[in-house]
Amino acid sequence: SYELTQSPSVSVSPGQTASITCSGDNLGNKYAYWYQQKPGQSPILVIYQDKKRPSGIPERFSGSNSGNTATLTISGTQAMDEADYYCQAWDSSTAVFGGGTKLTVL
Amino acid sequence: DVQLVETGGGLIQPGGSLRLSCAASGLAVSGNYMNWVRQAPGKGPEWVSVIYKEGSASYAESVRGRFTISRDNSKNTLHLEMKSLRVDDTAVYYCARDTRATGGFGAFDLWGQGTVVTVSS
Numbered sequence: 001s002y003e004l005t006q007s008p009s010v011s012v013s014p015g016q017t018a019s020i021t022c023s024g025d026n027l028g029n030k031y032a033y034w035y036q037q038k039p040g041q042s043p044i045l046v047i048y049q050d051k052k053r054p055s056g057i058p059e060r061f062s063g064s065n066s067g068n069t070a071t072l073t074i075s076g077t078q079a080m081d082e083a084d085y086y087c088q089a090w091d092s093s094t095a096v097f098g099g100g101t102k103l104t105v106l
Numbered sequence: 107d108v109q110l111v112e113t114g115g116g117l118i119q120p121g122g123s124l125r126l127s128c129a130a131s132g133l134a135v136s137g138n139y140m141n142w143v144r145q146a147p148g149k150g151p152e153w154v155s156v157i158y159k160e161g162s163a164s165y166a167e168s169v170r171g172r173f174t175i176s177r178d179n180s181k182n183t184l185h186l187e188m189k190s191l192r193v194d195d196t197a198v199y200y201c202a203r204d205t206r207a208t209g210g211f212g213a214f215d216l217w218g219q220g221t222v223v224t225v226s227s
Binding site: 095 | 141143149150151153156164167204205214215217218220
């Protein structure tokens with residue numbers, strides 16, 4: 001079965017750039033999606049189709065996807081961005097999620 | 107406002123059955139691809155099932171044969187019938203819309219607040 005792998009944690013200082021990666025076999029041939037989840041809340045879509053931002057998501061969130069790796073980049077990270085982030089892709093008719101990356105803003 | 111509200115979770119013994127519901131407002135479940143996604147404590151989300159606009163369904167291998175997704179168009183509600191429940195089915199269960207029915211490529215762009223299912227003796 002298809003798997004997506006994320007680093008468990010990433011730390012960043014306020015105002016700096018955070019990069020969160022997601023690896024999967026030939027992931028660049030699929031669309032990657034990214035979700036933000038804060039404690040006790042439902043996931044929120046922050047990036048779709050590799051690099052598009054839904055309405056209401058700040059411009060500091062961006063995405064890319066090539067080869068075996070998709071990357072979520074948060075520029076000028078703010079304290080409010082501290083959360084768990086999950087990548088997702090479709091493998092045939094099955095949605096696959098990564099295990100998540102906890103972003104800490106120190 | 108577009109909203110999904112799940113109900114029906116609870117504590118159930120292994121081998122038991124439970125029926126989850128997801129009431130939709132501001133969108134028609136019959137016109138969308140509606141999914142169930144679950145999240146075990148401390149884990150990432152796991153896709154469970156989808157019901158397509160035309161009414162057919164697809165399931166994750168881990169639940170196939172035990173879970174059944176359905177919808178009631180008259181009540182604009184999505185259901186998940188769960189049987190032969192196991193301890194590892196313990197999770198928050200979310201209903202979520204994905205965008206494939208409306209020209210997208212499968213983003214989960216709308217989620218409910220979730221309902222907790224605990225399978226334990």
